[in-house]
Amino acid sequence: MSRDFFSKANIFDSVKRYGLPIWQSPQFLFLIMGVVTITTTIITYTIGSRYIDDPSTVTLVVFSLTIILFVFSFIITKSFEKLVDAARMKTEFISVVSHQLRSPLTNLKWIIEVFASGGLGQIDEKQTKYLTILKENSDRMTDLINDLITVSRIETKTFLPQKTEFSFPGLIKMVISEFKSFYESRNIEIKFQTQENLQKISVSHDLLKMVIVNLLDNAIRYTRGRGIIEIGLEKRRKKFYFEIKDSGVGIPREDQKYIFQKFFRSSNILRYQTRGIGLGLYIVKSIIEKLGGTIWFKSQEGVGSTFWFTLPIK
Amino acid sequence: MKKILFIEDESALQKTFDDILRQENYEITPALDGEIGLSLAKSAKPDLILLDLILPKLNGFEVLKRLKEDKETKEIPVIVLTNLEEMADIERALELGATTYLVKANYSLKEVIEKIKKTVGE
Numbered sequence: 001m002s003r004d005f006f007s008k009a010n011i012f013d014s015v016k017r018y019g020l021p022i023w024q025s026p027q028f029l030f031l032i033m034g035v036v037t038i039t040t041t042i043i044t045y046t047i048g049s050r051y052i053d054d055p056s057t058v059t060l061v062v063f064s065l066t067i068i069l070f071v072f073s074f075i076i077t078k079s080f081e082k083l084v085d086a087a088r089m090k091t092e093f094i095s096v097v098s099h100q101l102r103s104p105l106t107n108l109k110w111i112i113e114v115f116a117s118g119g120l121g122q123i124d125e126k127q128t129k130y131l132t133i134l135k136e137n138s139d140r141m142t143d144l145i146n147d148l149i150t151v152s153r154i155e156t157k158t159f160l161p162q163k164t165e166f167s168f169p170g171l172i173k174m175v176i177s178e179f180k181s182f183y184e185s186r187n188i189e190i191k192f193q194t195q196e197n198l199q200k201i202s203v204s205h206d207l208l209k210m211v212i213v214n215l216l217d218n219a220i221r222y223t224r225g226r227g228i229i230e231i232g233l234e235k236r237r238k239k240f241y242f243e244i245k246d247s248g249v250g251i252p253r254e255d256q257k258y259i260f261q262k263f264f265r266s267s268n269i270l271r272y273q274t275r276g277i278g279l280g281l282y283i284v285k286s287i288i289e290k291l292g293g294t295i296w297f298k299s300q301e302g303v304g305s306t307f308w309f310t311l312p313i314k
Numbered sequence: 315m316k317k318i319l320f321i322e323d324e325s326a327l328q329k330t331f332d333d334i335l336r337q338e339n340y341e342i343t344p345a346l347d348g349e350i351g352l353s354l355a356k357s358a359k360p361d362l363i364l365l366d367l368i369l370p371k372l373n374g375f376e377v378l379k380r381l382k383e384d385k386e387t388k389e390i391p392v393i394v395l396t397n398l399e400e401m402a403d404i405e406r407a408l409e410l411g412a413t414t415y416l417v418k419a420n421y422s423l424k425e426v427i428e429k430i431k432k433t434v435g436e
Contacts, residue, residue: 102418104326106418107326109423113422142419
């Protein structure tokens with residue numbers, strides 16, 4: 001804990017991290033601000049007690065010191081604005097680049113489709129194999145770009161999801177059926193249990209689907225060999241209560257506090273899987289919170305993970 | 315043979331659609347920018363217009379607006395084929411009179427061709 005505090009207070013680290021000159025680093029400015037506040041308090045006290053009979057001098061000194069403090073606060077605020085601006089520009093940059101990448105990628109996807117369908121002449125087995133690899137890679141790239149666009153929307157708050165009323169268990173069943181060939185090919189069994197007669201949910205269908213897709217995709221992807229994934233849905237108090245339990249590789253203890261962070265990939269996953277850029281759980285958490293819910297998990301390396309989330313029933 | 319005007323600045327896509335739609339027995343006229351697209355819509359009298367939104371010279375929204383303002387072209391169905399997927403863009407294009415709005419990244423080529431067939435007939 002204390003080591004964490006000192007590493008956060010390290011001025012040179014923050015200068016390096018934010019790419020700012022030292023006089024604009026928030027840590028440095030806070031330090032200076034602290035020194036200035038303490039010094040001015042001492043000076044004010046000393047002068048105040050010495051010139052107690054001369055109120056105009058004391059007023060002048062206090063006034064001058066207030067101006068100095070004001071100037072420092074102004075500089076600190078400005079340096080924060082710069083940081084916020086930099087973050088915003090980064091998000092905008094991601095959004096523009098992702099949209100620009102989409103067009104050539106769509107061309108690629110469609111041209112591969114033309115080839116694979118035999119529209120440009122018969123193709124043999126070997127060619128089909130290579131075309132399948134091309135298609136899988138272009139799909140993967142499309143997924144990554146879609147994730148980046150989702151993240152940039154979350155961060156620029158330009159998500160305008162449309163609320164609809166639908167059956168939550170129905171959505172889960174639909175997602176499971178979409179994943180059928182994926183989990184069956186890995187010899188994974190999926191069990192879904194839902195409480196009877198649940199009322200309909202009223203949120204954005206697309207957003208909630210994104211959450212279920214990401215959680216189920218992780219559960220399947222990180223199960224090595226045979227395994228069972230158990231999904232449960234019920235109503236508890238005034239909330240929907242969702243649970244997904246896998247018998248997968250689990251998350252190492254030291255990585256657990258980072259897993260909802262953007263671009264974080266746990267160390268054991270990097271050993272097995274190169275796919276993914278660590279956006280899934282960040283997206284899931286952002287969406288659940290946007291929909292007014294909470295998400296948490298429990299995991300043990302080598303045993304498996306369970307993720308829970310709640311969503312309000314309106 | 316039904317005529318399709320394809321207003322799209324990506325020549326790779328023009329080439330792909332040209333091959334595929336010819337196989338499906340459509341006659342396809344390419345236009346690489348908004349201005350050419352608009353003038354071809356008047357002269358070639360297509361049965362369907364496929365329209366991208368990000369175009370040089372005259373953007374797709376403007377093309378769509380002018381197509382729908384002109385007595386000669388306003389009855390031609392327009393399928394918007396783009397990668398813009400913001401709700402505001404979709405609503406704007408549909409309000410301007412687009413028949414269908416397709417986000418390229420979400421459709422396979424086969425599905426796009428099906429939509430074309432459904433709109434214009436075979």
